[in-house]
Amino acid sequence: MSEPKKILIFDTTLRDGEQSPGASMTIEEKLRIAHQLEKMNVDVMEAGFPIASEGDFEAVKKIAQTIKGPQIAGLSRANDKDIDRAWEALKYAGDRGRIHTFIATSDIHMKHKLKMTEDEVVETAVKAVKRAAGYTPNVEFSAEDAVRTRLPFLARIVEAVIDAGATTVNIPDTVGYTMPNEYYDIIRYLKENVPNIERAVISVHCHNDLGLSVANSLAAIRAGAGQVECTVNGIGERAGNCSLEEVVMGLKTRQDIMPYKTDVVTEHIYATSRLLTTITGIVVQPNKAIVGANAFAHEAGIHQHGVLMEKSTYEIMTPESIGLNQNKLVLGKHSGRHAFIQRLESLGYDLSKEDIEKAFVRFKALADVKKEIFDEDLDAIVADEIIRVPERYKLLQMNVSSGSFAAPTATVQMEVDGEICKTAVIGDGPVDATFKAIKDLSGCDVRLLHFSVGAITGGTDAQGECTVRLEEQGREQLGQGAHPDIIVAAAKAYINALNKIASLQKRTPVDL
Numbered sequence: 001m002s003e004p005k006k007i008l009i010f011d012t013t014l015r016d017g018e019q020s021p022g023a024s025m026t027i028e029e030k031l032r033i034a035h036q037l038e039k040m041n042v043d044v045m046e047a048g049f050p051i052a053s054e055g056d057f058e059a060v061k062k063i064a065q066t067i068k069g070p071q072i073a074g075l076s077r078a079n080d081k082d083i084d085r086a087w088e089a090l091k092y093a094g095d096r097g098r099i100h101t102f103i104a105t106s107d108i109h110m111k112h113k114l115k116m117t118e119d120e121v122v123e124t125a126v127k128a129v130k131r132a133a134g135y136t137p138n139v140e141f142s143a144e145d146a147v148r149t150r151l152p153f154l155a156r157i158v159e160a161v162i163d164a165g166a167t168t169v170n171i172p173d174t175v176g177y178t179m180p181n182e183y184y185d186i187i188r189y190l191k192e193n194v195p196n197i198e199r200a201v202i203s204v205h206c207h208n209d210l211g212l213s214v215a216n217s218l219a220a221i222r223a224g225a226g227q228v229e230c231t232v233n234g235i236g237e238r239a240g241n242c243s244l245e246e247v248v249m250g251l252k253t254r255q256d257i258m259p260y261k262t263d264v265v266t267e268h269i270y271a272t273s274r275l276l277t278t279i280t281g282i283v284v285q286p287n288k289a290i291v292g293a294n295a296f297a298h299e300a301g302i303h304q305h306g307v308l309m310e311k312s313t314y315e316i317m318t319p320e321s322i323g324l325n326q327n328k329l330v331l332g333k334h335s336g337r338h339a340f341i342q343r344l345e346s347l348g349y350d351l352s353k354e355d356i357e358k359a360f361v362r363f364k365a366l367a368d369v370k371k372e373i374f375d376e377d378l379d380a381i382v383a384d385e386i387i388r389v390p391e392r393y394k395l396l397q398m399n400v401s402s403g404s405f406a407a408p409t410a411t412v413q414m415e416v417d418g419e420i421c422k423t424a425v426i427g428d429g430p431v432d433a434t435f436k437a438i439k440d441l442s443g444c445d446v447r448l449l450h451f452s453v454g455a456i457t458g459g460t461d462a463q464g465e466c467t468v469r470l471e472e473q474g475r476e477q478l479g480q481g482a483h484p485d486i487i488v489a490a491a492k493a494y495i496n497a498l499n500k501i502a503s504l505q506k507r508t509p510v511d512l
């Protein structure tokens with residue numbers, strides 16, 4: 001049997017993934033994800049869109065300076081200022097820096113959005129690719145909305161950008177519209193009608209509006225695509241992007257009919273998925289393929305019997321292959337640092353000694369009130385103690401009285417910009433009173449869009465986990481908080497969102 005063909009994995013969690021509503025990340029958070037992608041050994045990570053904001057520029061620059069191994073891409077429109085700005089951030093990665101420039105090619109986008117003719121679009125694309133190629137030979141061009149583009153025009157622009165120096169040409173299904181057989185035919189058409197096509201890698205970038213992004217990407221690989229663009233947990237614009245874990249595990253599991261491979265270290269998939277959830281607050285549905293809570297759970301008796309006899313009866317891949325280790329030491333109040341550190345590492349957290357110590361103190365405090373500490377508790381501790389944005393607002397103390405008779409009243413003491421302040425407020429319920437008190441003390445004009453409460457793990461001793469979504473002047477942020485007392489967890493979530501809004505205020509658009 002011949003050697004399987006290697007498919008390049010281009011992860012765009014930090015760019016297209018960040019375009020998911022509420023998924024904006026701070027520089028530190030992006031760097032954490034970037035380290036995890038590095039461990040997972042993706043071939044390329046798209047770190048951001050440098051012209052979009054100072055914060056995004058800094059994040060791409062920091063990632064280009066820090067990450068070794070994967071190539072680092074930055075997105076730019078097809079114009080000089082975007083490309084120059086992208087390279088300013090990417091140059092620190094040297095020959096691993098990739099400028100990714102794009103322009104839309106479908107009639108609908110050219111007419112209504114760009115207000116450009118076909119000739120103007122080709123001219124703009126060629127000029128952009130040449131400018132990018134002046135900085136680096138590592139240039140990717142994307143024909144936005146390629147799937148709804150007239151095929152002869154798509155072939156024309158692809159040929160022109162390859163001649164101009166593009167070494168990767170991406171054929172995106174920007175609006176998640178195509179179906180596997182159609183996408184296969186589009187890639188085949190380009191292979192057969194673009195004379196210089198073999199000089200570039202064909203890339204595919206699928207959105208999930210019809211739930212077909214993974215199927216479409218696999219069809220394109222069969223047609224000759226050499227790179228797949230995808231995101232962890234499938235996050236991304238609207239219904240999201242092709243999910244990295246699904247396409248990678250699909251290729252790994254079905255090599256018998258798909259002779260392709262990737263270099264992804266799949267044992268890091270689960271930890272990466274959890275880290276992203278912890279950072280963004282965007283939880284994975286329990287029945288999500290590969291990383292959902294139920295992906296390896298068996299509830300039905302016949303299935304349980306089968307798995308007890310032989311796992312492969314109902315498991316087409318092992319939990320271990322994605323890094324889900326089911327043979328664990330139980331963590332509780334008698335556990336020491338060795339077991340604690342080993343579990344953190346197996347969850348993908350690579351923490352400094354100082355951070356481990358902070359997390360350990362918090363772990364012991366929790367273990368005093370909770371019999372068993374689960375992985376989800378550790379995620380919450382790490383999110384709460386370590387993955388923190390700078391704290392302009394801090395909760396110091398709070399007390400709430402409520403019940404069927406007393407007017408719900410929250411007394412909250414906070415530190416705001418280093419000043420200690422305190423207030424007591426009556427609300428419709430204990431959470432409402434708490435949020436009103438925090439809002440008053442912070443002086444922020446925010447609107448609460450969403451509030452949810454969950455137990456991180458089962459049992460009455462479970463930690464409560466709250467998520468809030470706040471909006472201020474069109475900017476939305478998720479905040480999370482965990483605590484055995486659910487009202488304290490809610491207060492922490494609200495303050496976490498306020499701190500994120502405050503830290504993202506630095507990310508104003510660059511002066512264009």
Ligand SMILES: CC(=O)SCCNC(=O)CCNC(=O)[C@H](O)C(C)(C)COP(=O)(O)OP(=O)(O)OC[C@H]1O[C@@H](n2cnc3c(N)ncnc32)[C@H](O)[C@@H]1OP(=O)(O)O
Pocket residue numbers: 016019049051052053076077078079102103104113114144174237509512
């Ligand atoms: C399919 C995708 O995912 S594409 C990536 C989408 N991601 C994002 O947009 C996130 C980051 N974006 C941003 O921060 C802002 O949109 C910016 C900084 C890029 C631009 O902001 P603004 O200058 O205020 O422009 P705005 O976003 O309102 O409109 C886009 C402009 O870019 C033009 N444009 C859109 N795509 C391209 C392109 N590929 N090449 C050149 N120009 C383009 C539009 O025609 C419009 O031009 P106009 O201002 O002359 O009418």
Ligand SMILES: CC(C)C(=O)C(=O)O
Pocket residue numbers: 016075102142143144145170172173174175205207
């Ligand atoms: C910028 C491009 C690659 C994109 O995200 C899309 O077309 O969906």
Ligand SMILES: [Mg+2]
Pocket residue numbers: 016172174205207237
């Ligand atoms: Mg996209």
